[in-house]
Amino acid sequence: xxxxxxxxxxxxxxxxxxxxxxxxxxxxxxxxxxxxxxxxxxxxxxxxxxxxxxxxxxxxxxxxxxxxxxxxxxxxxxxxxxxxxxxxxxxxxxxxxxxxxxxxxxxxxxxxxxxxxxxxxxxxxxxxxxxxxxxxxxxxxxxxxxxxxxxxxxxxxxxxxxxxxxxxxxxxxxxxxxxxxxxxxxxxxxxxxxxxxxxxxxxxxxxxxxxxxxxxxxxxxxxxxxxxxxxxxxxxxxxxxxxxxxxxxxxxxxxxxxxxxxxxxxxxxxxxxxxxxxxxxxxxxxxxxxxxxxxxxxxxxxxxxxxxxxxxxxxxxxxxxxxxxxxxxxxxxxxxxxxxxxxxxxxxxxxxxxxxxxxxxxxxxxxxxxxxxxxxxxxxxxxxxxxxxxxxxxxxxxxxxxxxxxxxxxxxxxxxxxxxxxxxxxxxxxxxxxxxxxxxxxxxxxxxxxxxxxxx
Ligand SMILES: *[C@@H]1O[C@H](CO)[C@@H](O)[C@H](O)[C@H]1NC(C)=O
Ligand SMILES: *[C@@H]1O[C@H](CO)[C@@H](O)[C@H](O)[C@H]1NC(C)=O
Ligand SMILES: *[C@@H]1O[C@H](CO)[C@@H](O)[C@H](O)[C@H]1NC(C)=O
Ligand SMILES: *[C@@H]1O[C@H](CO)[C@@H](O)[C@H](O)[C@H]1NC(C)=O
Ligand SMILES: *[C@@H]1O[C@H](CO)[C@@H](O)[C@H](O)[C@H]1NC(C)=O
Numbered sequence: 001x002x003x004x005x006x007x008x009x010x011x012x013x014x015x016x017x018x019x020x021x022x023x024x025x026x027x028x029x030x031x032x033x034x035x036x037x038x039x040x041x042x043x044x045x046x047x048x049x050x051x052x053x054x055x056x057x058x059x060x061x062x063x064x065x066x067x068x069x070x071x072x073x074x075x076x077x078x079x080x081x082x083x084x085x086x087x088x089x090x091x092x093x094x095x096x097x098x099x100x101x102x103x104x105x106x107x108x109x110x111x112x113x114x115x116x117x118x119x120x121x122x123x124x125x126x127x128x129x130x131x132x133x134x135x136x137x138x139x140x141x142x143x144x145x146x147x148x149x150x151x152x153x154x155x156x157x158x159x160x161x162x163x164x165x166x167x168x169x170x171x172x173x174x175x176x177x178x179x180x181x182x183x184x185x186x187x188x189x190x191x192x193x194x195x196x197x198x199x200x201x202x203x204x205x206x207x208x209x210x211x212x213x214x215x216x217x218x219x220x221x222x223x224x225x226x227x228x229x230x231x232x233x234x235x236x237x238x239x240x241x242x243x244x245x246x247x248x249x250x251x252x253x254x255x256x257x258x259x260x261x262x263x264x265x266x267x268x269x270x271x272x273x274x275x276x277x278x279x280x281x282x283x284x285x286x287x288x289x290x291x292x293x294x295x296x297x298x299x300x301x302x303x304x305x306x307x308x309x310x311x312x313x314x315x316x317x318x319x320x321x322x323x324x325x326x327x328x329x330x331x332x333x334x335x336x337x338x339x340x341x342x343x344x345x346x347x348x349x350x351x352x353x354x355x356x357x358x359x360x361x362x363x364x365x366x367x368x369x370x371x372x373x374x375x376x377x378x379x380x381x382x383x384x385x386x387x388x389x390x391x392x393x394x395x396x397x398x399x400x401x402x403x404x405x406x407x408x409x410x411x412x413x414x415x416x417x418x419x420x421x422x423x424x425x426x427x428x429x430x431x432x433x434x435x436x437x438x439x440x441x442x443x444x445x446x447x448x449x450x451x452x453x454x455x456x
Contacts, residue, residue: 065256066094067144070129071151073210074202075162077242077267078152079393082129084265086396087388088258089127090403097125097142098401105397106131110201112212115142119401121408130397134212136235148256149235153207153302154242156295157284161277163202173203182277186286208293219292228293229300238308239301250320251308260320264328266389335386353387353395 070085072078089096099107100119107117113132118125128143139149154162164182168174176192177185185192193203195216205215211232217224232239238255240248249263256262279287288295309317388396 062257064092064258064262065146065148066092066126067147068127068129068256069139069143069147069149070127071134071149071211071236072129072131073152073154074131074206075159075166076152076154076207077245080245080265080267081152081240082393083389083391083396084263085127085129086400087385088262090388090400094126095122095124095404096400097128097130098122098397098404099130105394109133110199110209112138114138118142119405121405122401131210133210136212148237150238150240150252151211151232151236152240152242152248153294153298156207156291156298157279157287159206159242159294160287160291161279163206165277167199167202171199171202172197173200183283186283186290189290205291205293207297211297213293215293217293219289225293225296229297232297232301233304239304241298241302241305243302244305246321246324247309247317248305249324250317251305251312253320254312260323260327263324264331264389266328266332331389334382335389354390354392 068085070078070081072082086096088094097118099105099117102108103117107113107130109131110133111117113135115138117132125143128139161182164174164185168180173193174180174185189204194200195204201209201215205213208228209215211228213228214224238248238251240252249265252258253260253263391399
């Protein structure tokens with residue numbers, strides 16, 4: 001609007017109004033141009049009273065929260081969450097804390113986490129999401145002090161059935177059971193279970209163990225269970241629940257001020273339907289009493305998830321879930337040649353970067369393959385997204401470590417040339433210290449799906 005500026009002072013007020021209107025018009029158009037993709041879902045949800053649902057970046061909006069610690073529990077859809085966080089980190093140039101090679105792709109699980117397990121090229125981190133046994137003091141030492149803590153739980157019955165089949169050949173407590181029978185194990189668990197042997201954490205209160213608790217406290221120790229629940233409540237801003245994965249993601253999106261695009265996912269690390277077993281009510285209740293602390297955790301955080309959802313408003317939540325599912329369908333169709341991808345067993349997957357880890361000959365963990373003609377009419381960026389969406393945990397971890405190490409070395413090499421007179425910062429030998437954990441306003445909820453760790 002230069003003409004307006006040239007006018008004499010008398011018309012100044014008028015001109016300012018015009019400038020203002022022009023500014024509004026330009027802002028609106030640029031908003032439309034930049035956020036065209038989001039606009040339809042943003043508007044739709046806005047009319048349904050979801051106050052926090054808006055596009056990023058928009059003026060005056062809270063920036064996306066980027067410091068996140070996700071405690072990856074076993075067999076809870078947590079691999080799907082990890083993949084989502086890996087992709088978010090890559091898109092936003094964030095640093096993901098990854099394990100040193102000696103720890104494999106997990107932080108030396110089942111040992112209690114310490115910051116010595118973290119690869120120096122992945123420091124200081126924004127995000128941590130690989131399997132570990134939680135240790136609050138060490139996590140606070142590693143992560144920035146405004147880190148938001150999240151985890152995921154799964155209904156104890158289906159979770160234990162999944163653990164029993166997945167770790168059947170690894171966990172001694174399960175291997176001892178005649179005929180690999182879940183019923184036989186639950187009939188007399190003390191006959192097969194040894195609390196102190198290798199992999200015993202897969203055989204009792206696995207969620208409690210992963211969260212840093214004592215899996216072997218008896219059900220009668222109510223004070224212990226209550227104290228442990230309260231501690232998890234204090235540390236975690238959101239406890240997702242696998243059975244309500246999409247609803248949990250809606251809460252996550254609001255908690256972190258993220259976009260709908262940031263929570264798109266493809267389910268990973270699942271068994272074939274034929275390796276799943278449905279439970280009789282009797283069996284489910286035996287599982288609950290054998291895993292009594294996990295059962296209390298689940299009930300507590302499932303209730304808290306639904307309280308948080310009701311605060312957001314059922315109509316708003318339902319709307320966002322629908323928008324998420326529609327966006328997901330569109331993405332899947334564009335990635336997988338106009339239709340949903342077919343699940344395949346590992347042996348059928350041609351691209352070895354996409355083959356999921358297999359726990360044993362008895363359970364088939366399915367994955368996806370890319371159509372061979374994916375590259376036709378696709379930008380390399382789009383191809384990359386499609387590939388990463390379905391990349392299994394072990395391979396994605398390796399890819400991330402490679403790119404982050406490269407970035408680390410580049411920045412390390414650049415420094416001497418640019419500022420040769422200053423003392424170079426050596427490779428960090430001790431970790432930065434951070435203050436107390438900051439709790440966010442939101443309470444706890446929970447969602448979980450399970451992803452297994454390649455069992456070591
Ligand atoms: C990430 O880094 C790349 C390369 O340095 C840069 O081009 C890109 O704009 C950055 N993206 C974000 C979201 O910061
Ligand atoms: C194991 O299976 C065999 C054959 O199916 C059966 O005869 C035997 O009774 C089973 N054992 C137990 C403890 O269920
Ligand atoms: C979770 O909580 C909701 C609300 O109280 C309840 O309807 C649902 O049955 C619970 N889910 C499970 C699997 O217990
Ligand atoms: C890829 O190939 C399949 C069958 O070979 C075909 O049906 C599909 O339309 C192709 N997709 C693209 C994007 O060319
Ligand atoms: C968090 O860290 C920043 C800088 O590292 C510091 O200024 C701030 O006071 C810390 N906040 C808390 C609550 O410890």
